[in-house]
Amino acid sequence: MPSITAVPGKANLLIGAYDLATLGYGAEEFFVSGTAGSFSDVVASEADYTTRIVVISPNDPTKSNGTVIIEWLNVSGGIDAPAVWLMAHREIAREGYAYVAVSAQRVGVEGGDSLVGANMSLKAQDPERYSALHHPGDAFAYDIFTQVGRLVRDGAIDGLGPETILAVGESQSAMFLTTYVNDVDPDAAVFDGFLVHSRFGTAASPDGTSALNASRPVPFRDDLRVPVLTVLTETDVVDGHLPGYHRARRPDSAMFRAWEIAGTSHADNYTIRVGFIDTGSAPLPDIVAAYAPTDRLMGVELSYFINFAPQHHYVLQAAIASLTRWIREGKAPVSVPPLELTDDEPVRFALDANGIAAGGVRTPWVDVPIARTSGLAPDESPMSFLFGSGELFDVGRLRELYPGGGAEYLHRFTAALDRAVEAGVIVRADRAEILNLAATMFPGVRC
Template identity: 60%
Template sequence: MKDPVLSHVRGTPNLLLGNYDLTALGYTVDEYFVAGTAVSYRPVGELGVDGHWDVVPAERADYLTRAVTVVPADGARFNGTVVVEWLNVSGGLDAPAVWLMAHRELLRAGYAYVGVSAQRVGIEGGAALVGDLSLKTLDPQRYAPLTHPGDAFAFDLFSQLGAVVRHRGDELLGDLRPERILAVGESQSAMFLTTYLNAVAPLAEIYDGYLVHSRFGPAAPLDGRSILDPDTVASLPCPRFRDDLRTPVLAVITETDLVGGVLPGYCTAGQPDEKFLRVWEIPGAAHADNYTIQGAFLDSGRAPIEDLAQAFRPTDTLMGRRLDRFLNFAPQHHYVLHAAIARLDDWVRTGRPAPAAARIALTDDESPTIATDSHGIARDGVRTPWVDTPLAATSGLNTESDRMSKLFGSGELFDTAHLHRRYPGGRTEYLTEFTTALDRTIAAGFLTSADRQEILELTAITAEWRFDPGAFHQSGSVR
């Protein structure tokens, strides 16, 4: 097959990178149309739960997709690593889910970023949790030339874009010369990366490492069917990652992902760490949270800390709908993801594995759920100060009926009496304990030292709200 052909597209790409100016942060944003021919894959034998999936190329089809690049304007800032994201289409649009959660680490550490429109829904529309927000619907004039033959061809398309980054980086990244390429994807994209790792990566050998973020149990089908279709989900295997991985894989799992509800949970596919596998399960974290819908869009690294604190204020409103409880409002999810990016990159650079973590404790039931302590907080897992020195019980679970709302978990503030029992020394005692727990988590490698000062400033504001109810209500009602 011929190599993909790239065409630079002038103007602003349609991609939710944030409500701030990346140029002012020293980065440039560009969009490229990519034309090529991709293959689908046909399994040879059973797709078993061990993840050892043998496939062979099947059909061929032409495609014209797009890629968006975010690169340091000053090449001296480039750290040598390109993060290539399989854009997420669960909401009916091409969404840079990992970028939104981890962009602060990417920007400050000098990564280059490439977002790939790998799936048909993001371009043409199709099954989604929200509606049709595809590129052709949002900007039909700009994206009219694009064409996607279906998700059976998405795996090879993603390989080809990775090969372009590796071998023809000057066509996408200007003067930058990549030394490492990391593949990342969240939620539905993580399920596709699971299939990619088990079936396609041994053939393609393109990427140096993988961040599989918020995977549920099933792996995406090879034949292009939608994972949002209940009949398709019922037919999908829930495989482990194959145990002969050749490159580092770091899987980051929240409570929502672990026990499922929207889809079968990751606990159905859980496995011990291997030579090239680490799994971090984050207690108190949900698949999505306040940062997903508020904080990520203003968090440039220069936003006032008071504005960031307001983004984490408890709310029970999601996309205009009132929920039974607060959304998950704990900050740890995106901060842990910062560390995951840093640890994965270091693993690929140096061969030093990312730290291992205990798994979240589950109940010993036929349908296991999260085992909690006396505060209602998940036991074990990647411990952070928000669960070891809590002001609230946050969870990846809730009682909502629709699939989108289920992803946002829940949170419950401790009442004043509970706070005084837990911290008889009040705000001062809480901040001392929090700082100790924070430094312990940084030393363990699950948070970054670069985030320490911001976390402490954010926590000081939160503590004032919680230990001084007058200040809490004066700064804005949560209901």
């Protein structure tokens, strides 16, 4: 077993522009040191490492629900990013999960290749605090992640005595988790389930080479050991900078579900604006303003709005709830038809009458829309292709769709929302909040 050492002071982790105490949570950072094995034939079989983890848990232990979420931090932007926490922290905190962020990859610790070329690694940002860290390379990342999972499982971290542990990761991290599920988990057998979020069609290589250059589609294995729920946006499904998930689709089974969400993009307004202020008690006008369409992305002015639809956030929260129930109660999540594709090359989405992708996980934002949102977008900045696009309907189109105005819209929206809640793709606890947003966001309504 590796050693684990508490590190006093504030951890360097971008979790939001709010005090964790407003969620009833606190954070502790630990350094983990050990010897990891590689899963490659072209690098050394073992290497020493020291990485860090951040444990975010309820301040009141009686609020814990007994499940720990362990996230493989995402390094595509050159920084350790807790992508699943940022998108779904409301559900995590509301239900009393503990959360462990793992600096699993070398880029997050030492620096290296990223989509934006920036070195925002731990050592670059705070060389004094993180000088003791050492990461031997991504061929060893799989075993490092396994060892952290075992530490959590075995109660090595005070205050965490989990009944269940979930492994989660988004984007590049999801590509590594795909390889983990296929090649590592059958023998490691540490985690009780996996939430693989926005993985594209490819997977990371066991030898640690950059997942950003992967080209071979990799389905999940047929004989899964534990439940796997993969959640995908439109951006992830069709071909783009990487082969799309449609090339790696496989049928749902007793241990597998895939949710492809209509009208969504890999990242969106929630990723960069709403999630940073969303504590559950933020004023409604502030949340509505953060969701408002914007053509600004990381300092670049685009020729279009990025995706501003809320469903990605809410469906991911439901995915966490559904995976937990699947593991604990044996009740599998709903099986959802995939997004519908054309027969053309390159493959594109079949569209409904409103120009929105047909099929997939249906939510009120696509079945009762006030805008056309998509996972597709032009390349106008280094990361704009990940943020999709959105276009509000004009007044004429809204009158055609909802001749009864806002009252008709809200009535139909409520019915669509209740169908989504009943299907389990929206958490019932989010219903009232979603209706408040819908009532306020219909054009012409002011907070």
